[in-house]
Amino acid sequence: MRTNNQENTLNKSINSRYWLPALAASLLAAPPAFSGGSAAVHKYTISVDYSMTRLWVEARFASPVTSFTARSRAAGKFLIDVRGCNSDQSIRLRNNRMMLPESGIRCINYTVDLAKASRFDRRYRDLAPDNIVASPALWLWRPEITRHSEILARLRLPNDVRASVPWQALDSAEQTYRLTRSPESADAPVAFGKFDYRDIKVSGATLTVSLLHGKKAIDQRAVLNWIQANANGISQVYGRFPNPAPQILVVPTSGVRGDTEAIYGEVIRNGGDTVQLFINPEKSLKALMSDPTVAHDFSHLMLPYLNLRNQWISEGFAQYYQNVFLARSGIYDAQHSWQKLYEGFELGRRSRPELSPNEASEGGVRTGLMKMYWSGAAIALMADVELRKHSVGTESLDTVLGRLQRCCLPANRMWSGIELFEKLDSLSDDPVFMPLYRRYADTAGFPNTTELLARLGLSASNGKIRIRRNGELTRIRAAITQKQPPTIQPNRLAAR
Numbered sequence: 001m002r003t004n005n006q007e008n009t010l011n012k013s014i015n016s017r018y019w020l021p022a023l024a025a026s027l028l029a030a031p032p033a034f035s036g037g038s039a040a041v042h043k044y045t046i047s048v049d050y051s052m053t054r055l056w057v058e059a060r061f062a063s064p065v066t067s068f069t070a071r072s073r074a075a076g077k078f079l080i081d082v083r084g085c086n087s088d089q090s091i092r093l094r095n096n097r098m099m100l101p102e103s104g105i106r107c108i109n110y111t112v113d114l115a116k117a118s119r120f121d122r123r124y125r126d127l128a129p130d131n132i133v134a135s136p137a138l139w140l141w142r143p144e145i146t147r148h149s150e151i152l153a154r155l156r157l158p159n160d161v162r163a164s165v166p167w168q169a170l171d172s173a174e175q176t177y178r179l180t181r182s183p184e185s186a187d188a189p190v191a192f193g194k195f196d197y198r199d200i201k202v203s204g205a206t207l208t209v210s211l212l213h214g215k216k217a218i219d220q221r222a223v224l225n226w227i228q229a230n231a232n233g234i235s236q237v238y239g240r241f242p243n244p245a246p247q248i249l250v251v252p253t254s255g256v257r258g259d260t261e262a263i264y265g266e267v268i269r270n271g272g273d274t275v276q277l278f279i280n281p282e283k284s285l286k287a288l289m290s291d292p293t294v295a296h297d298f299s300h301l302m303l304p305y306l307n308l309r310n311q312w313i314s315e316g317f318a319q320y321y322q323n324v325f326l327a328r329s330g331i332y333d334a335q336h337s338w339q340k341l342y343e344g345f346e347l348g349r350r351s352r353p354e355l356s357p358n359e360a361s362e363g364g365v366r367t368g369l370m371k372m373y374w375s376g377a378a379i380a381l382m383a384d385v386e387l388r389k390h391s392v393g394t395e396s397l398d399t400v401l402g403r404l405q406r407c408c409l410p411a412n413r414m415w416s417g418i419e420l421f422e423k424l425d426s427l428s429d430d431p432v433f434m435p436l437y438r439r440y441a442d443t444a445g446f447p448n449t450t451e452l453l454a455r456l457g458l459s460a461s462n463g464k465i466r467i468r469r470n471g472e473l474t475r476i477r478a479a480i481t482q483k484q485p486p487t488i489q490p491n492r493l494a495a496r
């Protein structure tokens with residue numbers, strides 16, 4: 001997911017027509033694998049100038065296009081010039097829509113004020129001058145991408161400038177990308193600049209971590225070792241990393257969430273899976289290894305993006321797995337993991353008891369954030385225990401999620417919770433998921449975990465969890481957090 005243009009011929013007066021024939025030739029030489037072979041393919045060439053102040057796009061469409069929009073309503077502010085490829089006439093913009101001829105248009109050229117677009121999101125304000133981030137939401141104008149259409153985008157960057165994008169790379173030099181239909185959960189980042197990157201090998205994936213440069217340096221080695229350890233941990237859940245090529249972006253910033261946190265992460269599903277980690281270089285990273293941010297974000301990748309009403313499943317499964325796999329990989333000890341889960345369940349129980357998980361998710365932060373974050377974790381534990389119990393240990397939430405990944409991930413659309421739980425039931429001998437959904441998703445309160453924890457041999461007094469030898473399900477408890485040897489050692493990831 002990076003681009004380092006080998007050609008040095010690009011200059012400020014680039015004319016994109018100059019290299020379109022080269023694109024056509026390269027596409028003929030190595031035809032990309034289109035889904036079903038019948039997709040309508042729009043061909044984009046995207047160029048950035050040396051100073052990264054301008055971006056040019058030439059868009060050639062599979063058939064005449066009458067609607068051409070950008071995801072963000074602010075995108076019009078950054079457009080400098082738009083015209084048909086063979087026309088001197090500018091195309092005007094009205095209410096964020098291009099005024100295209102009724103018969104449609106086959107090819108459009110446009111210019112974007114990239115410098116201005118890169119200042120739009122304040123979270124990137126502390127980047128070094130030769131590193132910028134501008135979401136395609138602000139500059140990628142396009143027809144709708146459907147099940148039957150896609151965009152092939154070729155990036156043309158100045159020498160030494162690379163890009164980090166969420167899209168699927170099609171060639172080994174990673175200059176051509178495929179954009180298909182996706183859930184569009186939020187605006188995805190695209191970074192351009194002279195930044196560092198490292199490939200981290202884990203089972204099932206090579207993760208390219210792009211490390212943007214900030215005004216102040218971050219400890220790249222520590223951050224990379226942290227990402228590596230967590231990537232190994234998540235890869236052990238079912239033997240491989242959930243996505244073979246996610247975009248991973250490390251962004252130095254002086255202030256996220258009111259300057260109180262050293263690290264803030266987010267997962268975006270738009271054009272691909274993006275894990276974006278904001279790190280404050282002013283804060284101590286001493287406790288980095290035990291910081292669960294990246295464990296939580298990687299755990300999200302094990303499920304498709306879910307609709308708002310069922311976000312408690314996304315957040316809850318991530319909360320469950322971050323604690324489980326941090327214990328398995330030895331970053332937490334088992335007691336600490338169960339303590340965290342117990343405390344989470346208690347927070348969830350106290351959070352807006354009059355609401356159901358579905359209601360809390362719809363209301364978001366205002367209506368019971370902790371219920372949203374922890375009710376799904378309780379359901380994940382319940383499902384995991386049931387699967388392990390009925391199969392005498394041969395099945396678990398791990399094995400079922402492994403099958404989900406094989407069949408359905410990365411997903412190109414938003415799922416509902418019912419759809420997910422029905423699918424998980426179809427992937428296991430024992431349908432445990434939908435019974436849990438029917439019982440808890442629309443029921444006020446919090447799933448009752450007290451009895452289950454006791455059966456797992458966990459007792460709580462004064463807010464402290466103790467692991468006991470006695471309990472009907474102690475073997476299952478031990479198996480859930482069983483330490484596993486690392487498949488790939490955290491290694492010499494010295495950053496340049």
Ligand SMILES: [Zn+2]
Nearest residue numbers: 296300315318
């Ligand atoms: Zn989350």
